[in-house]
Amino acid sequence: MQDLMKKISSQSSQESSVAHTSKNVQVEVIEPENPSRRALLKAGLLGMGGLVLGFSLPSAQKAYAKTDASSSNSYPVKGWLQLDESGQLAMFIPVSEMGQGSQTAITMIFADELGADYQKVVVKSPINDPLYNNPMFGMQLTGGSTAVRAWWEPMRVIAATLREMLVKSAAKQWQVSAKECEIKEGMILHKPTQRQIAFQHVIDTAKWVQPPKNPTLKKASEYRYIGKSMPRVDTPSKVNGTAVFGIDVQLPDMLIATVAQSPVFGGQVDSYDEQAAKSVKGVKGIVKIPHGIAVVADSYWQAKKGLEKLKPTFKGGDTVGLNTDNIEKRLHDGLNKSGESVKSAQAVTDFEHKYEAVYSAPYLAHTTMEPMNATAHVTDSHCEVWAPTQNQAQSAKVAAELSLHQPEQVTIHTTYLGGGFGRRAFVDYVAQAVTLSMEMERPVKVIWSRPEDIQHDFYRPAAVCKFDVKTDAKGLPLEWQTKVVSDSTMAEFTNGSDTMIDGAMSEGLADQEYQLPNVSLSVVREDMKIPVGFWRSVGHSYTGFFLEGMLNDLAQKAGYDPFDYRRALLKPDSRTAGVLNQLEKLSGWKSKPADNVGRGMAVVESFGSFAGEVVEARLENGQIKVDKVYSVIDCGMVVNPEIVKRQMSSGIIYGLTAALKGKIHFEQGRVQETNFDDYPALTMAETPEIIVEIVKSEKGPGGYGEPGVPPVAPALAAAVSQLTDKIYRDLPLKV
Amino acid sequence: MKLSLVVNNKKYSVEADSDTPLLWVLRDHLQLNGTKFGCGEGLCGACTILLDGNPIRSCSFPISSLKDQAITTIEGVDPNHPVVQAWTKLDVPQCGYCQSGQILSAVVLLDKTSNPTDEDVQSAMKNLCRCGTYPEIKKAVELSTELKRKEA
Missing domain, CATH: 3.30.365.10 (Aldehyde oxidase/xanthine dehydrogenase, molybdopterin binding domain)
Known part of the structure; x- marks a missing residue:
């Protein structure tokens, strides 16, 4: 997905994407613009006057700071830091906050590196400007569980640059060496004399300071906020009704x-x-x-x-005559096409067993609560x-x-x-x-009304997948063929051709850590002319179900425990294996569950992270009742553990809604679902107990907004299989 | 129709069609935007407000049905209310869009039940949340019950 995003951005008029490194800091003067301030006041989105300090990464020559405290028409500003006369510090946080907590995580990174007091910082969403381009995409876009991954280093470089400029400015005022100064809890401190000065008293001269080419980043041991479950910056306005959506x-x-x-x-x-x-x-x-x-x-x-x-x-x-039946037939017929080969391998002739299985997943709407x-x-x-x-x-x-x-x-x-x-x-x-x-x-x-929202979405595309697997006598794979038929979300996003194949269509099917031999993968595009788009976890939302479902099937056929079967396919020091081991312990997998409880598991690498889940379910009046979900994620180093846990839980619930209830139907080219009565969401009463553990890691940060979604459907399908002795290869699950 | 109404102990007078749902009078006429539009059919609970302390889905409640009841919206909930305290302490909201409705449903639950069971909580808290904050909502209801008990 990221490569494609980069491709789009280079086609767009945005600044080209260049790697952000601390060696290459650009600083430029950015003039404030002049829109209607009154309108902004009404919208509750007003920026403060005051001094704006900003620069863009990478490469750069001149510093800028803009003093506009006296100006009443100073919004919108483009920069990173803004101070008003009273010294109130505002930070521009370059991600959209949609619940995932990225605004909080990035504020923590920014405040920590700068030395600002996190509790006193005001956080703002900046306007559109290439300054705020997502470093992983090269365009201003929040998605793909990239916020922390993309900004982890650039944000620290930006903050460290600002910090050194402010310190130098203070040192100059005091006529001391900058080396004797540091920033602590929002104040600049001259250590030998214990003199202190607030940002607002030095920012005016800070603009003349040449930004350092190689600002020194803090060591992990110096972090005050990073790694801690700091409270979210958006909670106060979201509990008193003043948050502006x-x-x-x-x-x-x-x-x-x-x-x-x-x-x-x-x-x-x-x-x-x-x-x-x-x-x-x-x-x-x-x-x-x-x-x-x-x-x-x-x-x-x-x-x-x-x-x-x-x-x-x-x-x-464009969709006249389309209905769910003929869509599904076309997808299944697509399995007979050769498609585009992503990976190919020699056919194995010496094998013991041969299995084939076909999986499917439906169209899904997003139903954000805000239409x-x-x-x-x-x-x-x-x-x-x-x-x-x-x-x-x-x-x-x-x-x-x-x-x-x-x-x-x-x-x-x-x-x-x-x-x-x-x-x-x-x-x-x-x-x-x-x-x-x-x-x-x-x-x-x-x-939009809710029916309009549901009937004019960019849907998660339906997909069908066929596996042909040859195994040895123990049931371990010798050859692994996959063919997936779906539509292209990136073609929709980029106005690509009707035949364009994109990586997201098959992501996760042949690039997990499993050491599968003789893997071949081909992708067939069926363009139904139904608008399709990114649905939390994108291609992984169905490929996770397909691949993990197939592994659960094969493990069962071979008489393996599903954890052991996967471990047989993984390097012991792989991150997936690490997650499996921790999940096995957390879920008490080795002790037998109650007779009426079915258990299933799955593990999926997506968005730079590794997430495993165990689902415990029962049948209650013929309906699936999910009791518990255990989950372990390895998402590398963590900025805010509580936010990671909440996002995992959120992804699990989002995935359960889809696995249990989610399917958009078409009749005469029209979406049939209209509202939450015929396209329901999981309720509190249906929500299982969710236990999340994070693997301790010092690796670079991975995503966590989406990785909770993919494992839950295959884990649930396996759990229900234990209760009914049937295998479930189609979503949503129907018992 | 001309309508006088009392919202959060404040008197307002508005001119609106009699079939206008209370939600849109609150939002478009009074600019009380904390009450949210989610489904328009009373299915999701984002528009939950209180009439004389009872929860209603304001998206499906025409103003012609008002009978001088006192209206409470999220803007009228005491910031020190145990529910608000608990929601804040546990950082419940994610996107936050449904939370005004969730909080008002919890306020009623707490008013009517001093020691709610799991079933009480589930039957009072039917508001949908697509971020899946249900586990935290459940914990926050428990905490607010505790806080209220301490207050008493």
């Missing part, structure tokens, strides 16, 4: 819109009753948008009533957007294209996201808001 943005003179998009994907509006809609009080406009139509009104309810009266009908589309929405204000000179988005880069690109503005005239403000899960890497809602604001010549917030 996209849907909460309020601007003066703003209208609210809601949309109806063609239920057949790619269809067009055919007819509608404009008069009837306009007769609804408060309705201000009817606007055609690509593949749909919007009603714009003074309030959401009026817009919704207007849409009901508008009664739009649609014609045509899709965005707000835009387009004027002659500016296009300003407030959006709960994972993808500032694409938001800015789309906004510039639609508003016919230059990139520098576009500002994207990122609000909190009421869930992302990959859905908000796509920016269709941003495009709508921009179009509607242009049409209405006023600020417009567009809000």
Whole structure:
């Protein structure tokens, strides 16, 4: 996925991606821009005045700091640190916060390296700017469980650079050597004399300090926050209702819109009753948008009533005639195609057993709790957007294209996201808001209804996978053939061709740590014209189920314990083996469970981490009841252990919803599900007890927002198999 | 219709269509944005508020059905309420979008049950959370019960 992202970014207008190293620090003057401050105040997204200190990595010559305390129109700023007159320190944290806790983790890294007091720091989401490009993607995008992985080193380099600039500035003022100074708890300290000075008293001169080329990073023993379960920075506003999500943005003179998009994907509006809609009080406009139509009104309810009266009908589309049965037949028929070979091997002729099995996974929607929405204000000179988005880069690109503005005239403000899960890497809602604001010549917030959200998602693509495995007399593999049939999420994301094959379609199938001999893998693309996208853990969300399911099948056939079977395929010092050993202990695997309890396990490497899970389940009135999930993750060094544990638990619950309930159905090219009654989510009563352990490691940080998802479905399938003596190869699980 | 309503002990007067759900009056007319829109059909609980201390799904409650009840939204919950304290102490929210509704459901549970059993908690806390904060919500309800007992 990362290689493809880099490919996209080089195609886009963003700055090219260059490795961030401490040897290469660029500093440039960044001028503040000048949008409507009043509007920002209303949105609750106002930046402080004050001094902004920033520079971009890599390579660079001149330092910049911008004093704008006296200026009232100083937002948005581009930088890393901002101080106001009172010394309040604000940090710009370059990731979207969608629940995964990355804003907290990166604030911890930043504050620790800088020497700032974590508890006193104000955290802000920056606007769109290449300065904040995700170092792993080369574009401003939060996804792929990359936040800590991508920013771990650059953020420390940035903070260390700022720290040394501030220290030098203080030393100069005191006329002492900078070597005698350090930053402690937000104050600069001259050690020999114990003199202290606050950042705001030196920042004005700090801007003239040449940024160090090789700032010294702190040693792990000097960390005060990293490695500890510091409280989340977003908790206070999320328990008192003041956190601003996209849907909460309020601007003066703003209208609210809601949309109806063609239920057949790619269809067009055919007819509608404009008069009837306009007769609804408060309705201000009817606007055609690509593949749909919007009603714009003074309030959401009026817009919704207007849409009901508008009664739009649609014609045509790309998915006419598609239904779940013919989609599934096409996927299974795809197994007969040769596809694109990713890995190939000689056929083994000397073997004892031969097994084949076909697995499948359905289309899935994301159902973030906050339905899709965005707000835009387009004027002659500016296009300003407030959006709960994972993808500032694409938001800015789309906004510039639609508003016919230059990139520098576009500002994207990122609000909190009421869930992302990959859905908000796509920016269709941003495009709508921009179009509607242009049409209405006023600020417009567009809000989708829940049915619109479920029926116009970028779905996790359905997939079918066939394994042909030859084994020796003990049941251990001698040859391992895999063919997977699915659609390409990256083709959707990059406007790639109908035949494009991407790595995510088969990620995890032939690149785990298992030492499988004679592996061949081929990938068949079936483009159903259904919009597909990144769904928490992307390709691993189904390949984990397929591969781990097959391993569980084979272990059982060979009379192996599933842990032992995997260990037979792993190097003993591999990280996967480490996770297995810890998980076996944690789950008490060696002691027999109660008679009515089924147990299953799985382990998957994804997003730079290794996660294993054991599921304990029972049948209750013929339904699957999950009692317990034990989980072990090796995600390298950990910034905030509690956040890692919560993300594992979150991924397990997200994966259980899908494994037990998740399937999007199609009829006549339309999605059938409409809301949480026919596309349900796991409830508290259905949630198992979840126990998470983190492997102690000093390796580089891995992801943890997604790796909890892939192992849970195959582990659950194996657990249910023990109860029913059937093998489950299709999701969702039906007993 | 012209409507006077009391929200968080404050009197408001608004002009809105009688079929407007209370949720949208709170959000679009009063700018009390802590109450969230999730499904529009009373299925998810993101819009949970209290009418005279009883939880309702405000997305499906037209203002014409209001009978002078006192309305409590997340903005009206005492920051020192044991539920808020527990939610904060345990860092419950992830994305946070459903949490206003979760907190109000927990406030009612605590008001009505001094020592809730697991079943009480499960039947009171039916709000959906896609981040899966349920285990922490459960712990926070337990902690808030404890805090309340200490307060008493």
